[in-house]
Amino acid sequence: MLKVAVIGMGNIGNTHAPVYQADPLSELVAVCDINRERADKAAQRYGVPAFYSVDDLLRNVQLDAVTVSSAGVENGGDHAEPTLQCLEAGLNVLCEKPISNDIEKAREMVRKADEKGVYFGINLNHRFVPPAAKAKQWVTEGRLGDLLLINMTMWIGNPNETSPWFHLRALHPHSLDIMRYFCGDVVRVHAFLNRAPGRITFSNAQVNLEFANGVVGHLTGSYDTNPRHNLERCEVMGTKGRFVLDNLYEELTLYPRDSEELTVIRNSIMGGLSGFTATFTNRIHRWLEQVSAGVPRDQLEASGHEGLAVQEIIEAAIKSHHSGRAETVHKMETVTA
Ligand SMILES: NC(=O)c1ccc[n+]([C@@H]2O[C@H](COP(=O)([O-])OP(=O)(O)OC[C@H]3O[C@@H](n4cnc5c(N)ncnc54)[C@H](O)[C@@H]3O)[C@@H](O)[C@H]2O)c1
Numbered sequence: 077m078l079k080v081a082v083i084g085m086g087n088i089g090n091t092h093a094p095v096y097q098a099d100p101l102s103e104l105v106a107v108c109d110i111n112r113e114r115a116d117k118a119a120q121r122y123g124v125p126a127f128y129s130v131d132d133l134l135r136n137v138q139l140d141a142v143t144v145s146s147a148g149v150e151n152g153g154d155h156a157e158p159t160l161q162c163l164e165a166g167l168n169v170l171c172e173k174p175i176s177n178d179i180e181k182a183r184e185m186v187r188k189a190d191e192k193g194v195y196f197g198i199n200l201n202h203r204f205v206p207p208a209a210k211a212k213q214w215v216t217e218g219r220l221g222d223l224l225l226i227n228m229t230m231w232i233g234n235p236n237e238t239s240p241w242f243h244l245r246a247l248h249p250h251s252l253d254i255m256r257y258f259c260g261d262v263v264r265v266h267a268f269l270n271r272a273p274g275r276i277t278f279s280n281a282q283v284n285l286e287f288a289n290g291v292v293g294h295l296t297g298s299y300d301t302n303p304r305h306n307l308e309r310c311e312v313m314g315t316k317g318r319f320v321l322d323n324l325y326e327e328l329t330l331y332p333r334d335s336e337e338l339t340v341i342r343n344s345i346m347g348g349l350s351g352f353t354a355t356f357t358n359r360i361h362r363w364l365e366q367v368s369a370g371v372p373r374d375q376l377e378a379s380g381h382e383g384l385a386v387q388e389i390i391e392a393a394i395k396s397h398h399s400g401r402a403e404t405v406h407k408m409e410t411v412t413a
Contacts, residue, residue, distance in 0.1 A: 078102045078364060079105045082143045093118065109126075141167060142162050150245045164192070170360070186384045193373070195379075198378050201359040202250045211312070211319050215312065220314030220316055224315065225291060228252075230248065230295075231298035231300075237277055241277070248386070252295065252386040259287045260288055262385075264405065268281070269281050272299075328342075
């Protein structure tokens with residue numbers, strides 16, 4: 077059983093902590109927040125000791141892994157420091173998305189995990205749902221034939237304003253991760269962005285993507301809609317058919333090219349996912365399973381490398397917005413310990 081602490085006890089830290097308490101593969105042994113009130117409240121709630129700094133936590137508690145669920149600028153500005161501290165201490169780290177809003181820091185985090193040979197995962201929870209696994213199986217089995225194109229939409233209503241790139245950097249790690257999950261690495265990006273009236277952030281994005289395997293893709297993103305209508309939709313087409321994964325896990329449909337018969341998989345009232353929080357439960361359980369089993373580091377799902385890869389696409393999209401041209405996505409050399 078892995079001994080785990082959660083660092084950053086906001087809404088999301090308080091989503092991770094009960095998952096660790098309930099999972100048979102982990103034991104929640106401490107919580108940490110630089111905000112003492114939040115740390116104390118969480119400590120009381122979970123019946124574990126509170127720490128007010130990562131240094132103090134690491135000095136006093138024997139740990140196998142941590143969640144880093146701090147936030148900061150563009151929801152990722154406070155991730156690097158505690159993550160690097162924990163990686164340096166030899167701990168396995170599951171960090172919230174975005175890995176970091178600062179691409180140089182994100183690269184440093186991934187390099188550090190490689191250097192220390194520990195597991196470093198990112199909470200790209202949207203892909204950890206049974207319908208996405210089924211769709212991936214269809215792709216792997218060749219039910220779609222050779223992949224040709226992908227369309228992805230992810231939109232929510234987020235009125236918060238921090239910076240021009242908040243929407244792209246904070247939301248689209250999720251959508252781009254889903255796109256990479258089905259279609260692989262992205263090599264070039266061409267982005268058009270606008271702002272809703274009065275907004276600082278570029279709250280709407282239309283992004284064309286070229287994948288290494290030749291697939292062409294499109295991402296529509298927004299912070300100006302109502303997610304209760306629809307949060308996300310992913311459509312992948314190949315030579316033999318296409319699938320539509322509607323609203324993350326609500327409905328998956330396979331449309332074969334040579335038949336009128338569709339395969340429809342709906343989220344069942346009996347045993348289906350109970351809500352969005354279940355994506356955290358699934359993702360964290362998979363993280364615990366893989367870390368406990370000691371899988372080869374390059375097989376870790378939604379790894380730091382993958383968290384970095386989506387951030388590199390976002391930075392290329394920002395560059396494209398400035399240049400007006402398609403931009404190449406930076407690819408980091410992989411050094412795996
Ligand atoms: N995966 C998802 O679906 C999903 C959904 C929403 C938010 N998020 C992510 O979750 C993260 C947290 O979001 P939130 O809304 O809970 O943020 P929040 O700001 O409410 O909470 C973050 C907490 O971290 C603490 N903190 C900051 N630096 C710290 C440090 N060095 N050591 C200890 N504590 C520190 C802060 O004091 C704060 O209490 C963000 O990165 C966000 O992008 C993920």
